[in-house]
Amino acid sequence: GDARYDWWADANDHAVFDNVKLVHELCPKKGLWVTEVCQELGSHLGDWAVAERYAETIIKDFNNWCEAFVDWNLILDHEGGPNHRKNQCSAPIIVDVPKDRVIFQPSFFYIGHFARHIQPGAVRILSSASRKSLETLAVENPDGTIVVNVLNETEQTTNFCLSYKGKIVRWASESHSLVTLVFQGGDPASKAKPMDTSGAGPA
DSSP: OOEEEEOOOOTTSOOOTHHHHHHHHHSTTSOEEEEEEOOBSSOOTTOHHHHHHHHHHHHHHHTTTEEEEEESOSEEETTSOOOTTOOOBOOSEEEETTTTEEEEOHHHHHHHHHHTTOOTTOEEEOOOOSSTTEEEEEEEOTTSEEEEEEEEOSSSOEEEEEEETTEEEEEEEOTTEEEEEEEETTOHHHHOEEOOOTTSSOO
16 A cells, blocks of 8 residues: 655654655655645735745655645635634635635645646656755656756745756746746757746745
């Protein structure tokens, strides 16, 4: 069977992604799935830090042999419920009952960077960032497209070059942003394009 797990954290509540890799090394035939992930302590309306936490977790989990990421909640109300245990949490979509409106949270758009482009059966491929300010994830889809996610959690815009099989494309990662580049394998210079990032970064 597969192994399912929550967010890993040490005694100081720091994520420990090396533990995910260690489990894979000990049990390489086990599939590793994150199945209990959410931001606790309320609905966190409009909180971009929550979105960044999701993106960092997805990138680092997948880079350490995780195969699937399942959010604990899809839709909750404005208080982060309903919940009989009063354990209110955030969700990508919030229903504001008093104001009769639906709110798409920053986490909805950040999760979309991965969910919209990484296809079932995709395989993670090696990627490395020469800039310490950037976190990256690269996968190859069954249809041959390459998806590269670049996360910048800093206050500075960082220019970077995407190099693949001798081809190079230059891009800029703005402060507190997530960029997704999709291209046909072997030719990022002519095929690379960003997904629509409107609303996918703090104003």
